[in-house]
Amino acid sequence: MSPSVGQVLEAHGRRPPTTAPRQRLLIAGAGGVLGGAVTHRLIGSGVWQPVTVLTREPLQVALKGMRTLDVAAWGDGPAGWPVLPALADVAVVMFEPPRPYHQRERALWTPTPQQLPALARWLHASGVRELAVLMPHAAGRLPDALKHGLANLDEAEVAQMDFASLLWLRTAETPRRAEGLTPPQRLAAWMLGIFKYMVPDDQRPLRAEQLAEVADAALRLAPRGVHVLAPELLRTAARGDAQQVLRTAWGMTERVPPERGTMPGTPPTS
Template sequence: MHDGPIQALQAAARGAPPAGPVLPRLVIAGATGLLGNEVLRRLVGLRHFRAAEVLAREPIRTGLRGVGAMLVPGDDPQAWPPGAADTGLVLFEPPRLFYDRERALWTPAPGQLPAVADWMRRSGVRTIAIVLPHAQGRLPEALKRGLASLDEHAVASLGFDRVLIVRTAQKPGAAPPASFLARMAGWMLGVFRYMVPSSEQPVRSTKVAEFVAAALQLAPAGIHVASSETVWRAAQGDVREAVRRWLVR
């Protein structure tokens, strides 16, 4: 039975159902590697965003419902036209070259952080989260919980409502082939690797992703920097509660 004019008028008189809160839009630069994949899956799975886009060099199918690809015209973010997003996420993990999808994604170099952040700000982003890997034990104690470089200061000065910087210990890369003397020197220096505190050791990608997701949901306005020790301690128990304690300090 087809609806007639009376039924249509009655439906219009009832009005539309009350609208819920408008969810923010998410854009991710560097959704590659184990960490990028875990962060993307967790943020999309929590349904805290009405749409998510990953920056890509060429058209791709993301494989995740609600996730699209935004093609970027070249490697210089300063030349990109503005997009449309409320929350931005920047990761620096290189793509896994045996994944065709990841080879098509655009991944920033560390030196491009200010340019990427500036593009996100021009695109309407009010909250930016940055996951920064660093060499174990190399960051001075005085800088672990604050802005540690001119690039980070530049990002903080762009006028975001919230800036979240999450530092994670970087896994040591494979050593290239070398001469016998070089290998011997590397072995001797490798002894110092065991002197790095456990709290500065790398954390599983799933735990880092959980930390980032909780921080995006709970962080108030302002600049918040999580040291690698903070992330490591959070990974040992209830991540969400650890993030809450970190943010109220």
């Protein structure tokens, strides 16, 4: 079961202090299955401080290094939001809506795919220089715009915004549509769907926790430029050594850039 926001914040309060260099992190879309897992992973790592989570109503957080930013009073979309200098160094954007039975998640602000260009412009103007955009981990949770891969003019616009590092994590698989089928065909599709639990392990959908681990490694290791982590690369990284897989994919050495902090098992930088 994926952690709720309340569990994330409670666990963060029990984390020991870290001596790794820290960067300011902002999370937009911290709700949902993937958002909860990614938020839990990034807050618990101790690398990022402070961590700012966008909300649409007040949310009390009494933890050192953790804060919220209520954007409800600024309007419906980020196009009209005021610029906040030095807000964050790194930002993570996710699109899954909050889960209906997680009460605290209802206070979180989640962007729509159509708001991505405006949100990216606001983040860049507010000091963010590294941006990661994560797709939902389950095809059934995809907004309509994401079902087409988001590879459109909006994506190109974001890529031209002069972020030092821009990550696209394409985690979703193409859904199989059942529209237009006759009742017997729908019954057959349902019966065949039973066998999805008998597929080999390397073909099963990735869990949100696995994707969060890869996202954490990617944020720390990503070199300058625009990088797309396709589903195949994400699967390989999630089922193996994420750090090593990403270093190989990006042609990097075994050393982690000092401004990212040191990950467990990584030799110290010189």
